[in-house]
Amino acid sequence: MANVPLPPPDLPPRMSRAFWRDDRFIQLAAQLIVLTIVAGLAFIVVQNMAASLQRQGIVLGFGFLDNAAGFDIGESLIRYTNTDTFARALLVGLLNTLLVSVLGIVLATILGIIVGIARLSSNWLVNRLAWLFIELMRNVPLLVLLIFIYTAVFLKLPRARQAISLGPIYLSNRGVAMPWGEPTETWPVYLYILVAAVGLAVLAATGLRIWQERSGRPKPIALPALLTFAATVVIGWFVLPQPPLTITTPEIAAFNFRGGLILTPEFMALLIGLVIYTAAFIGEVVRAGIQSVPKGQVEAARALGLNGRRTLQLVVFPQALRVIIPPLTSQYLNLTKNSSLAVAIGYPDLFAVSGTIINQTGRAVEMIAVVMGVYLSVSLFTSLLMNWYNRRVRLVER
Amino acid sequence: MSASTPSLPSRAEVLPPPTERYTVLGWLRKNLFSTWYNALLTVIFGVIVILLLRSVVEWALTQARWEVITANVRLFMVGQYPTAATWRAWACVVLLALLIGLSWGIWGRNQRAGAIAFGALPFVLATLAQDEARIALLITGVAGVIGFALSRWRGPQLQRISIIGWVIYFPLVILLISGFGGANSPLPLVPTNLWGGLLLTLLLTVVGIVFSFPLGVLLALGRQSSLPIVRALCVIYIEVIRGVPLITVLFMAQLMLPLFLPGVTIDRVVRAMAGIVLFSAAYLAENVRGGLQAIPRGQYEAARALGLNTWKMMLLIILPQALKAVIPILVGQFIALFKDTSLVVIVGLLDLMGIAKAVLAQPDFLGLQAEVYLFVALIYGVFCYLMSAFSQRLEARLSAGR
Numbered sequence: 001m002a003n004v005p006l007p008p009p010d011l012p013p014r015m016s017r018a019f020w021r022d023d024r025f026i027q028l029a030a031q032l033i034v035l036t037i038v039a040g041l042a043f044i045v046v047q048n049m050a051a052s053l054q055r056q057g058i059v060l061g062f063g064f065l066d067n068a069a070g071f072d073i074g075e076s077l078i079r080y081t082n083t084d085t086f087a088r089a090l091l092v093g094l095l096n097t098l099l100v101s102v103l104g105i106v107l108a109t110i111l112g113i114i115v116g117i118a119r120l121s122s123n124w125l126v127n128r129l130a131w132l133f134i135e136l137m138r139n140v141p142l143l144v145l146l147i148f149i150y151t152a153v154f155l156k157l158p159r160a161r162q163a164i165s166l167g168p169i170y171l172s173n174r175g176v177a178m179p180w181g182e183p184t185e186t187w188p189v190y191l192y193i194l195v196a197a198v199g200l201a202v203l204a205a206t207g208l209r210i211w212q213e214r215s216g217r218p219k220p221i222a223l224p225a226l227l228t229f230a231a232t233v234v235i236g237w238f239v240l241p242q243p244p245l246t247i248t249t250p251e252i253a254a255f256n257f258r259g260g261l262i263l264t265p266e267f268m269a270l271l272i273g274l275v276i277y278t279a280a281f282i283g284e285v286v287r288a289g290i291q292s293v294p295k296g297q298v299e300a301a302r303a304l305g306l307n308g309r310r311t312l313q314l315v316v317f318p319q320a321l322r323v324i325i326p327p328l329t330s331q332y333l334n335l336t337k338n339s340s341l342a343v344a345i346g347y348p349d350l351f352a353v354s355g356t357i358i359n360q361t362g363r364a365v366e367m368i369a370v371v372m373g374v375y376l377s378v379s380l381f382t383s384l385l386m387n388w389y390n391r392r393v394r395l396v397e398r
Numbered sequence: 399m400s401a402s403t404p405s406l407p408s409r410a411e412v413l414p415p416p417t418e419r420y421t422v423l424g425w426l427r428k429n430l431f432s433t434w435y436n437a438l439l440t441v442i443f444g445v446i447v448i449l450l451l452r453s454v455v456e457w458a459l460t461q462a463r464w465e466v467i468t469a470n471v472r473l474f475m476v477g478q479y480p481t482a483a484t485w486r487a488w489a490c491v492v493l494l495a496l497l498i499g500l501s502w503g504i505w506g507r508n509q510r511a512g513a514i515a516f517g518a519l520p521f522v523l524a525t526l527a528q529d530e531a532r533i534a535l536l537i538t539g540v541a542g543v544i545g546f547a548l549s550r551w552r553g554p555q556l557q558r559i560s561i562i563g564w565v566i567y568f569p570l571v572i573l574l575i576s577g578f579g580g581a582n583s584p585l586p587l588v589p590t591n592l593w594g595g596l597l598l599t600l601l602l603t604v605v606g607i608v609f610s611f612p613l614g615v616l617l618a619l620g621r622q623s624s625l626p627i628v629r630a631l632c633v634i635y636i637e638v639i640r641g642v643p644l645i646t647v648l649f650m651a652q653l654m655l656p657l658f659l660p661g662v663t664i665d666r667v668v669r670a671m672a673g674i675v676l677f678s679a680a681y682l683a684e685n686v687r688g689g690l691q692a693i694p695r696g697q698y699e700a701a702r703a704l705g706l707n708t709w710k711m712m713l714l715i716i717l718p719q720a721l722k723a724v725i726p727i728l729v730g731q732f733i734a735l736f737k738d739t740s741l742v743v744i745v746g747l748l749d750l751m752g753i754a755k756a757v758l759a760q761p762d763f764l765g766l767q768a769e770v771y772l773f774v775a776l777i778y779g780v781f782c783y784l785m786s787a788f789s790q791r792l793e794a795r796l797s798a799g800r
Contacts, residue, residue: 027625048660122436123432123439123440126443140782142737148768364654365654371646380641
């Protein structure tokens with residue numbers, strides 16, 4: 001505060017103001033008042049809640065989570081029976097939420113990039129179709145879309161016996177059945193081989209990059225690395241005494257399929273709904289990002305002698321990424337949060353499972369706290385991760 | 399004129415710049431078949447589109463049973479709202495038409511095609527409707543035309559009136575629909591459990607906008623405040639709400655509000671409204687904060703130099719500019735709010751989605767999910783499209799002044 005002007009000469013600095021006119025006092029007082037009001041409200045609310053709970057004979061606490069759940073869950077990534085605890089039921093729900101979110105994010109990103117690029121296509125038909133897709137998705141609530149896909153598409157598919165077959169994949173009202181690998185005894189060993197393959201590929205890429213930098217000439221990097229990976233994976237498969245996976249194909253049993261992987265209609269409807277809905281938003285994000293790169297950048301890159309692919313790869317894309325990452329993060333978070341709409345179509349995600357638990361035990365306060373806590377942690381974790389990535393790709397300014 | 403002595407061409411030799419004039423074939427060539435892969439894409443997508451369109455049109459015209467919609471139009475629109483009070487919903491629609499007509503004449507003079515299409519809409523709908531609905535739609539159309547004519551006649555003088563009209567319209571709607579007092583009052587109370595269908599969806603949206611807007615502005619100001627405690631409280635509130643799904647907030651409002659406020663009976667609709675307002679306020683706060691951050695420091699300093707205190711500075715100088723800068727984003731947020739109200743069906747309210755479920759449970763109309771949900775999607779789509787078209791016009795208009 002070196003350049004604060006001196007007080008006016010006709011006012012002695014000591015008795016300049018009464019203390020209640022002092023800015024610092026006003027600010028402190030205002031904060032204390034706000035804090036008192038908020039704390040007071042919170043106190044009243046908690047008091048009321050405690051009183052109401054006492055009247056209902058409920059004691060807050062998470063001890064009930066160790067009790068047997070007593071209800072079944074339609075699909076689960078881990079072993080679960082209705083004699084397991086509520087805590088394990090919640091874990092099943094959480095894993096289902098994470099599964100659909102992670103798969104959804106990956107697929108929505110791929111589809112979103114395609115939509116965003118299609119929106120910039122010089123082909124009139126492709127361009128208009130992408131526009132139509134985006135407008136349709138953005139103007140209809142996700143819930144309507146989900147329930148439509150579930151009730152009007154998946155549940156309307158023929159029964160298992162008359163399943164529509166697309167090669168080895170069958171579509172029926174029991175969901176989507178497709179061939180899948182059953183892990184055998186050698187599968188755990190093969191996992192190590194997979195890790196080793198990734199390691200070798202990274203090693204190869206690093207070596208080639210160093211060679212490129214030493215020699216100053218472009219060398220192939222991606223292709224040899226990929227080949228290393230593929231070769232290790234294939235050799236590992238045959239070196240093992242028994243193949244790590246046996247392929248099973250779905251076969252129609254009485255009313256359902258047996259063997260292979262069966263994705264339930266609830267899961268498929270939720271995944272497809274989330275993916276196409278979010279892809280429309282990601283498409284707009286991608287388009288805006290690519291359009292944000294000034295035309296001069298492309299022209300300058302071409303003038304430097306970079307070809308079309310290299311221009312995109314080295315000039316346009318890194319710059320577009322900076323604009324794309326922050327809104328993309330919020331789309332990922334939206335997708336994760338939107339996966340809670342699973343409850344409307346009966347997919348047992350975290351929120352649906354906790355709803356069942358509330359119905360069974362009446363423990364609304366605890367369950368809502370748990371669910372909110374989990375979503376909040378997932379959101380914060382994702383933002384942290386994306387912020388870290390964003391810092392890495394950010395423009396380094398002087 | 400030899401090649402070695404270049405000279406300026408005479409005026410007659412200068413060709414006019416080529417005008418882009420396409421024949422149909424030329425257009426096709428440029429936009430659909432410019433390269434081999436473009437041609438391939440065109441053919442592939444063209445075939446897909448034609449096949450899809452053909453089967454959809456065939457389904458819609460021959461197989462779909464649209465009578466599920468026509469038989470339940472009233473349910474879809476107002477749910478169980480009492481027949482004796484239906485006129486109130488219509489009064490809201492007529493007033494809205496009047497206001498839209500008025501505003502269109504004042505601010506949207508150049509959008510003639512849109513005005514004609516919009517003005518004709520009630521009349522077109524009237525030909526499809528029957529009995530009272532037809533008469534009410536005709537009155538709506540006439541109200542719109544009257545509003546438009548009034549504003550063409552006395553536009554500038556009516557500007558202030560129409561702004562005031564919009565401001566009091568939304569509280570007025572809530573008052574009209576809910577009513578007050580017993581059976582003897584001029585507007586008997588209609589309990590909220592009878593509100594339903596599109597009416598409930600729109601009311602949830604209106605209440606959400608009206609109440610979450612001031613709350614959001616306050617939160618945004620709090621987040622920008624120099625007082626650390628106030629700022630911390632606002633940041634925590636905003637980030638917590640934005641980190642959880644709306645459905646958990648709605649559930650909390652349904653299950654926990656009665657626990658928080660024992661003795662007071664809050665009905666389900668009001669609880670849902672509370673949840674929507676609390677949720678939406680956090681998102682609005684972030685949008686408004688964007689606007690606040692866009693105001694240059696000089697504005698604050700100038701306001702200070704004029705001797706304004708913090709409140710006056712915010713209300714008179716900063717907020718008007720900040721809000722104007724984010725109007726299009728705010729409209730986008732309101733569209734999201736409108737779409738989000740569909741989640742109240744999960745806590746058991748009979749909004750548009752709730753009515754759709756109820757209609758599908760009617761024994762006459764089992765298994766008609768496609769028809770019903772397409773109709774619901776169409777209603778949502780039309781409203782969202784209109785709102786976003788409005789926001790684009792607004793954006794163009796606001797940026798034109800810069």
